[in-house]
Amino acid sequence: MFRAEWVAAVSMDACNGCRLCMRQCQYGAIRYSSNNKKVSIDPTACYGCGVCRASCNKNAITLSPRELVTGAAGVW
Ligand code: SF4
Ligand code: SF4
Structure with missing residues (x-):
């Protein structure tokens, strides 16, 4: 599996912390913070x-x- 030419990032203003995205990421790149109740990548x-x-x-x-x-x- 090769990395794509793109990298994902989360808007802190828009994220509501639902974690739907976390369940979809097969690479464990998305983390949830209980401090601000949002995810980051x-x-x-x-x-x-x-x-x-x-x-x-x-x-x-x-x-x-x-x-x-x-x-x-x-990083490829
Ligand atoms: S947790 Fe993930 S799916 Fe939910 S609002 Fe934030 S970025 Fe979107
Ligand atoms: S699902 Fe995971 S690997 Fe794919 S773009 Fe999102 S954070 Fe990156």
């Missing part, structure tokens, strides 16, 4: 498959070009 673990974005009813997840994301650029 580890860019170094994300494969850029986009499944999480499709599962989010709040449109809180965006995909950005891997080369522009700190920590993920050059």
Whole structure:
């Protein structure tokens, strides 16, 4: 399995903490924080498959070009 040229990120303003996206990520890249009751995505673990974005009813997840994301650029 190769990583895609994209990396996912979560908008803290839009996320309601429902965790639907977490259940869809096969790579364990999405973490839930009980402190702020929202999720975040580890860019170094994300494969850029986009499944999480499709599962989010709040449109809180965006995909950005891997080369522009700190920590993920050059990670294939
Ligand atoms: S599915 Fe969307 S709203 Fe729900 S936890 Fe994930 S990013 Fe947040
Ligand atoms: S894009 Fe794919 S690998 Fe990255 S966080 Fe979303 S579901 Fe996980």
